[in-house]
Amino acid sequence: MKIKAVFALAALDAVAACQSPGGLSQQPPTWASTYAVPYDVMTNCLVARSQLPWVKVTPAFYPQERRATVSVTTPTGSALGIFDVRQISEGATAVTYRSIYGGPSTSAGGDAQNMADRCAGGT
Secondary structure (H helix, E strand, O other): EEEEEEHHHHHHHHHHOOHHHHHOOOOOOEEEEEEEEEEEEHHHHHHHHHHHOOEEEEEEEEEHOOOOEEEEEEEOOEEEEEEEEEEOOOOEEEEEEEOOOEOOOOOOHHHHHHHHHHHHOOO
């Protein structure tokens, strides 16, 4: 069991080795949705739900701009995905997600979108 985990982590590092969170933020979004929840509530929920033993989750809040980012990286710092969370009106927050596993024409990021849906009170 431990050997499988080591190989999975090694494969994850290999896939993500060339991508930094900054570089990933320049890629087209994998998906984008709008939710009826404040940006800070959504961000805190995404941070809590993204926590896994094999990833590092780093939020960055920009309160004056009413936005935040949540970077999900390997323990070595290679990007896996990044959430961009922006308050677009008093009652709406836009969330975009970028993934190393694909862009808008792929099914990548489905778990991340399900996570955001749950954070907004969806199913």
